[in-house]
Amino acid sequence: ILFKRRGWYPEDRNCNIPYQGVVATEAEVDRVIDQVAKTFPKAIVVDPKQVMCNALECVTYIGNTALYKDANHINAKAAALLGKVYVSSHGNPFSGAVPDKLARTAAAGVK
Secondary structure (H helix, E strand, C coil), rough: CCHHHHHCCCCCCCCCCCCCHHHHHHHHHHHHHHHHHHHCCCCCCCCCCHEECCCCCCCCCCCCEECCCCCCCCCCHHHHHHHHHHHHHHHCCEEECHHHHHHHHHCCCCC
16 A cells, blocks of 8 residues: 555555465465364354455455555554454354353453
8 A cells, every 4th residue: 555655556556465375375374273173163263364355366455454564464453454344244253152161260250
């Protein structure tokens, strides 16, 4: 966004990331997350690719908000925005999804 605004990149330049590249880069992490989800069936997995990507590419900005703080880490403002986008398109995965043990611990005031 900044490079386009300053004229360093043409306005029509596509700065998004090819989807297949993202899948290849994150393959090992995704395998680990999938294994954790299998091992702990009550785990809630929220994958930002579900709101950042389509079959061709993953966005690097939404509106005037840049999503990354470096080559592959989402910044705090983007995390909040992506959370809102995720909840509006997929619903809140945490609403009413508090495991029994956690609910009992929280009710007892144990940290």
